[in-house]
Amino acid sequence: MKRIAIAFLMLALVLSFTFAQSATESSAGKEIELKFVTWWTGADTKGPYVEQIVNQFNAEHAGKIHVTLEGTNDADGIFTQIMTQLGAGNPPDIFSVKPQDEFYGYYDSNLLMDFAEDLKGDWGKQFAEGIVANTTRNGQTKSLPYEMAYVPIWYNMEILNAVGITEVPKTMDEFWAMCEKTKAAGYYPTAQMTGGTNAWFSMLWYTSICGALGGAGAFDNIKNDWATNPLYVEAAEILCKMVREYTTEDVIGATAAVANSHFKGGETAAYLNGPWWIANLDDARQATTEMAFFPQINYKDVLIGSVQSNLAAANQKDPAKRAAVIEFLTYFTTAENAQLVSNAGSVLAVKYEPLENSSKLAKDLQARINEASGFIPYWENCIGTSDVVAEFGQALGAMIQGAITPAQFVAQIASVM
Amino acid sequence: MTRNLAEKKFNRNWKGILLFLLPAMVLYGLFFIYPIITVIFTSLTDWANFRKMNFVGFKNYVNLFKNSTFLTAIRNNFIWALVLAFVQVPIALSMALVLARKPRGWKLFRTVYFLPTVISGSALAMMWKAIYNPTNGVLNAILGIFGANNGVNWLGDLNTALVAVIVQQVFYFGYFMVIIFASRLGIDDTMYEAAMIDGANIWQQEIHVTLPMLKPVLITAITLAMAYGFRHFESTYLLTGGGPNHVTETMGTFLYTKLSSAKWAEGNSIGTTIILLGGIMISVIRSVLSREK
Numbered sequence: 001m002k003r004i005a006i007a008f009l010m011l012a013l014v015l016s017f018t019f020a021q022s023a024t025e026s027s028a029g030k031e032i033e034l035k036f037v038t039w040w041t042g043a044d045t046k047g048p049y050v051e052q053i054v055n056q057f058n059a060e061h062a063g064k065i066h067v068t069l070e071g072t073n074d075a076d077g078i079f080t081q082i083m084t085q086l087g088a089g090n091p092p093d094i095f096s097v098k099p100q101d102e103f104y105g106y107y108d109s110n111l112l113m114d115f116a117e118d119l120k121g122d123w124g125k126q127f128a129e130g131i132v133a134n135t136t137r138n139g140q141t142k143s144l145p146y147e148m149a150y151v152p153i154w155y156n157m158e159i160l161n162a163v164g165i166t167e168v169p170k171t172m173d174e175f176w177a178m179c180e181k182t183k184a185a186g187y188y189p190t191a192q193m194t195g196g197t198n199a200w201f202s203m204l205w206y207t208s209i210c211g212a213l214g215g216a217g218a219f220d221n222i223k224n225d226w227a228t229n230p231l232y233v234e235a236a237e238i239l240c241k242m243v244r245e246y247t248t249e250d251v252i253g254a255t256a257a258v259a260n261s262h263f264k265g266g267e268t269a270a271y272l273n274g275p276w277w278i279a280n281l282d283d284a285r286q287a288t289t290e291m292a293f294f295p296q297i298n299y300k301d302v303l304i305g306s307v308q309s310n311l312a313a314a315n316q317k318d319p320a321k322r323a324a325v326i327e328f329l330t331y332f333t334t335a336e337n338a339q340l341v342s343n344a345g346s347v348l349a350v351k352y353e354p355l356e357n358s359s360k361l362a363k364d365l366q367a368r369i370n371e372a373s374g375f376i377p378y379w380e381n382c383i384g385t386s387d388v389v390a391e392f393g394q395a396l397g398a399m400i401q402g403a404i405t406p407a408q409f410v411a412q413i414a415s416v417m
Numbered sequence: 418m419t420r421n422l423a424e425k426k427f428n429r430n431w432k433g434i435l436l437f438l439l440p441a442m443v444l445y446g447l448f449f450i451y452p453i454i455t456v457i458f459t460s461l462t463d464w465a466n467f468r469k470m471n472f473v474g475f476k477n478y479v480n481l482f483k484n485s486t487f488l489t490a491i492r493n494n495f496i497w498a499l500v501l502a503f504v505q506v507p508i509a510l511s512m513a514l515v516l517a518r519k520p521r522g523w524k525l526f527r528t529v530y531f532l533p534t535v536i537s538g539s540a541l542a543m544m545w546k547a548i549y550n551p552t553n554g555v556l557n558a559i560l561g562i563f564g565a566n567n568g569v570n571w572l573g574d575l576n577t578a579l580v581a582v583i584v585q586q587v588f589y590f591g592y593f594m595v596i597i598f599a600s601r602l603g604i605d606d607t608m609y610e611a612a613m614i615d616g617a618n619i620w621q622q623e624i625h626v627t628l629p630m631l632k633p634v635l636i637t638a639i640t641l642a643m644a645y646g647f648r649h650f651e652s653t654y655l656l657t658g659g660g661p662n663h664v665t666e667t668m669g670t671f672l673y674t675k676l677s678s679a680k681w682a683e684g685n686s687i688g689t690t691i692i693l694l695g696g697i698m699i700s701v702i703r704s705v706l707s708r709e710k
Contacts, residue, residue: 080677086467087679102679105466194573195658197677249551252573252661385678390658397661401575404662 032324034067037082037092044073045279045344053337057328065324067094076197086111091314094325097143099307101385104137112142113313113325123330131349134307142312144329145349149274149308149378151204152291152368154361159187159269168292172238175295179246182269189246191263191271193254194400198380199393201259202243204272204304206392207379208294209235211302216374219382226383227414236399236406244400252397274308278345278361291364293372303368305375307349384417391416453692460686466679477686487687490659490666491694493579497667498646498698500583502639509593510635514623516594517601527598531591542655545585546572549656572657578665582656593638600634601627636706640699647695668694 036054040046054069070092071078079098085091086106097103106112118124119132119141127145135143155168160178163185169175179189192202210218214231226232243251248262263271264280281289293301311329316322331337338350345362347369354366380389395412398404404412427434460477462470481487512530516523533541548555549571560566571581604627612622628635650669653659659666659674668691676684 083677083679087676087681102466105468105679109467111467194661197658249568250570250573252570253578253657254573385680387674387678387680390674393658394660394662397573398575401661403575 031063032065032321034065034093034321034324034328035070036067036094036328037070037078038096039071039073039075039078040096041069041071042073045276046341046346047073049341049343053332053340057331061327065327067328080197091312093316093321094311094313094328096146097310097312099135099143099145099310099381100389103143103310103312107137107140107142110315113315113322114140114142115144115326115329116141118326123326123333126330126333126335126350128349128351131307134349135310143310144312144333145307146311146333147276147308148347148349149304149306150347150365150369150375151208151272151274151304152365153208153294154263154271154273155290155292156263156266156269156271156288157290158266158288159185163187168290169295170292172295172297178269179242183246188248188262188268189270190242191259191268192243192247192251193256193259194243194251194393194397195253195255195258196393197386198389199396200256201272202239202396203378203380203389203392205242206235206239207304207376208272208302209238209297210379211304211374211376212294212297212299215299216302216376218376219379222379222382223384223417226417227411232410233407236409239396240399240406240409243396252400272304275345275347275362275365276308278359278365279343281361283359286359286361289361291361291368293368299373301371301373302376303372303374304378305369305372306377306381383413388413388416456685456688456692459682460689462682464682464685470682473682477683478690481683481686481690486663486666487668487671489663490668490671491690493665493667494647494649494669494691494694495698496579497583497586497649498643500587501642501646502702505587505590506593506635506638506642508587509590509638510597510631512590513594513597513601514627516598518619527595531595533589534592534595538651539655541585541589542652545652545656548585549581573661575661575664578657578661582653582665585656586652593642596638597631597634600631604630636703639706640703643699643702644695647698648691 038050040050051069054067058066075098078096079100082091082095082097083102086103086109089111091111115123116136116139119127124132131145132141135141135145153168159182160166160168163178163181165178165181169178182189190205192205193199194202210231213235218231222229222232248254248259248268250258259268259271260273260277260280262268264285266285278286293303311332313325313329316325333350335350335352338348338352339355342348342352342355342358345359347365355362358366380392383389383392391413395404395409398412399406399409459470461472461474463473463476464470512526516527547553551557551568551570551573554571556571557566557568569577571577608626608630609622612626617625648669649667650673653665653667654670654673657665659670668687672684672687672691675687
């Protein structure tokens with residue numbers, strides 16, 4: 001009996017000595033290890049550029065700081081993973097994150113690093129004027145705006161030309177006429193989806209419709225007037241017609257990959273997405289694609305424009321590690337590196353010179369940004385937490401099958417808020 | 418006499434027995450009992466995001482049982498549990514009994530039926546998405562041969578989505594088949610020889626010899642199937658995400674949505690409900706099935 005007890009004791013001592021030894025080594029070691037968890041990896045259009053920046057940083061800081069890139073290009077999956085880690089009180093050292101309600105909820109915790117003081121120096125000047133205010137709450141800047149989303153409609157002019165349309169629709173009548181003609185010719189007029197965590201494309205169409213109906217400020221009071229403002233029901237009616245009559249048969253349950261493939265495959269006439277997707281189209285397709293505002297209803301030339309993704313970091317007690325995080329983020333957000341990432345078509349919240357050899361679509365987008373009468377943020381970033389956002393796709397599936405009316409669509413989402 | 422001996426042995430060695438049990442008990446307590454207690458406790462609070470917890474009593478449960486989506490999810494979990502227990506397990510039993518007769522190629526079929534069990538659920542879900550695709554799917558193509566392709570979006574239609582998700586799962590009976598098959602091979606051949614001498618045909622042998630002998634393993638298989646049905650999440654989440662309009666929602670997918678939104682207390686009240694309802698249902702079924710004639 002005693003022997004067994006002694007054996008257990010010895011084992012416990014050996015194990016604790018081993019772990020203590022490795023812990024001492026890591027904290028006393030010279031090189032600081034940082035993990036950067038993001039969906040800008042692998043097949044993501046920004047993946048190669050982000051990897052290049054990280055590799056350059058590691059080479060320049062060899063022996064002092066080493067950043068390891070982790071993640072997949074599944075933005076929803078990585079966001080969920082990060083929210084779970086935050087929930088467990090163990091966020092990654094550095095991470096990209098969607099600017100959604102549940103993330104901003106963690107500003108009240110001490111889990112996130114506050115960059116407010118750091119940004120008062122030269123680092124803050126690297127960001128576009130006033131943009132940091134978007135991610136500042138009660139004087140705390142616990143995440144940095146990084147990627148901006150400007151989302152116009154992308155028209156496949158090959159399809160439009162094939163049905164005798166030479167100009168993009170500027171009014172709703174012209175838009176519905178485009179839908180009718182392309183549908184009659186065997187094409188799908190619009191790219192839509194109800195699947196994924198946010199029914200991405202249909203959510204973007206809905207945002208654009210609300211912008212055209214209510215202007216850039218259509219969502220200013222959305223959390224209070226969602227259930228009572230008739231604008232949202234009217235927008236739902238338009239979206240319902242668009243999805244019920246003018247999209248693919250697989251729309252219900254379709255994910256972004258499905259909707260993307262229809263546009264990329266030359267089957268869909270009108271598509272909405274951010275600039276990061278430009279790099280997915282080859283030169284020939286880019287040449288025949290045109291970017292435009294949503295057709296005018298009450299308001300003209302309102303463009304979806306908001307922060308698409310933020311950069312954040314875990315709060316660090318170790319000053320050396322904190323300094324290493326700031327060092328990396330400062331490096332990551334230099335004008336030079338922002339320009340590199342913009343090769344993927346992205347528009348960033350950092351000041352940088354646009355690429356001279358930017359593509360036709362990137363120039364098209366810049367023109368729309370310059371001409372826009374106002375910018376409306378994503379519906380999903382204004383309405384509430386993920387479960388409210390997820391209800392959009394669920395209710396849309398029911399509405400287009402006639403199970404609920406547009407008014408009930410709005411009420412169903414309100415019931416989750 | 419034997420009991421006294423065991424008691425004496427225990428009294429003499431209780432420290433050693435406790436020492437050997439301790440690691441398992443600590444791990445069980447740490448990773449099972451403690452989380453369950455935490456889940457139950459926090460389900461009685463308003464814990465969300467990083468907000469401070471306040472005790473709210475049974476408010477989360479009251480809201481939950483007023484929520485039509487959650488009621489749909491409970492109904493769906495019952496359907497899942499019953500279908501898996503009383504459709505999938507009987508199919509597995511039938512196949513196991515056929516294979517136990519060792520017809521030609523039985524080893525190949527045993528492997529083929531078991532194979533999906535070791536394939537990633539994500540890969541299988543992608544395959545079924547392709548099969549059910551309304552425009553390019555195999556199912557509609559086959560129906561088209563018989564002139565019955567109406568372009569149904571099997572996973573998107575409010576009327577077909579739940580059936581479509583459950584049906585694909587029923588095909589994966591290989592796991593239960595292997596369990597039952599192994600148990601069937603353990604039955605002594607002399608039992609069948611005796612039955613044959615008594616004039617029993619194959620059907621009678623299976624009914625009067627095999628089934629009674631397999632009763633313990635069948636109860637286990639049914640219990641496992643019901644437990645799976647009650648905590649079901651994977652294929653529904655991958656195929657439909659609980660949609661369209663929550664018709665395929667299960668308690669698992671509903672819980673996931675709430676936890677993804679950092680609504681920890683609401684999520685934990687769903688978790689507690691799954692544990693309670695699942696426990697009650699399995700206990701009832703086991704007691705019914707275990708009842709001796």
